[in-house]
């Protein structure tokens with residue numbers, strides 16, 4: 001297994017968030033072939049995915065007593081792994097795992113498999129924030145799973161969630177984000193730190209983006225990272241189609257997404273207190289059309 005500890009010097013070009021001008025961030029960087037192997041083994045039936053995810057979380061160093069299967073309104077439970085931090089606050093990283101076409105390698109095993117990968121990378125170093133990784137089950141691309149997850153939190157627990165990062169359909173191309181709800185600046189700093197281009201906002205017609213809705217309603221800064229947009233092309237044709245298999249994934253783009261997400265999380269962990277919310281008038285998952293978006297079903 002090739003691993004290396006990555007110690008990155010993060011130079012802050014902007015300092016709206018309350019972090020010192022330069023910070024060392026530390027995480028365990030998994031090699032390309034490990035990441036590739038983890039996302040490549042896609043359980044074809046959704047019912048088989050909770051057990052696989054639990055196994056992957058266990059292998060990632062999240063012990064079984066830190067894991068939970070949370071009952072939802074369908075036979076697909078939420079799979080939760082909690083890695084305790086030293087402080088009172090928490091970051092939620094979520095991805096739905098139910099699928100509707102092909103093997104669902106892109107939509108959304110790519111997001112669900114990224115959870116244990118990040119748990120291993122980030123969770124294996126001392127963090128201030130508690131990291132709550134949730135693979136959303138339930139119906140409608142995890143949306144009901146995310147609602148159940150929120151319903152089971154106390155008001156006090158909700159107040160201590162400083163950020164929610166939703167992962168959906170990663171690795172088709174370089175990542176995009178939607179919406180800007182206060183977390184974009186740290187995300188762009190992460191891309192800069194990895195010498196990658198700045199990420200672009202891109203809203204698509206995809207239910208998975210709605211997994212942030214309940215968090216945004218609770219005034220928690222939230223963002224979806226996806227890869228469903230590129231100028232002049234219709235990348236969404238893969239989603240919910242027979243084409244949605246491992247072959248659709250660009251492993252280099254998936255790996256670069258993993259690198260950005262690792263730095264993003266490590267960086268968010270260093271932000272004390274609450275993150276300032278972005279524009280408050282962002283519509284809940286509306287159906288704005290953009291090049292590359294289409295109506296499905």
Ligand SMILES: [Zn+2]
Nearest residue numbers: 107108168208
């Ligand atoms: Zn999705």
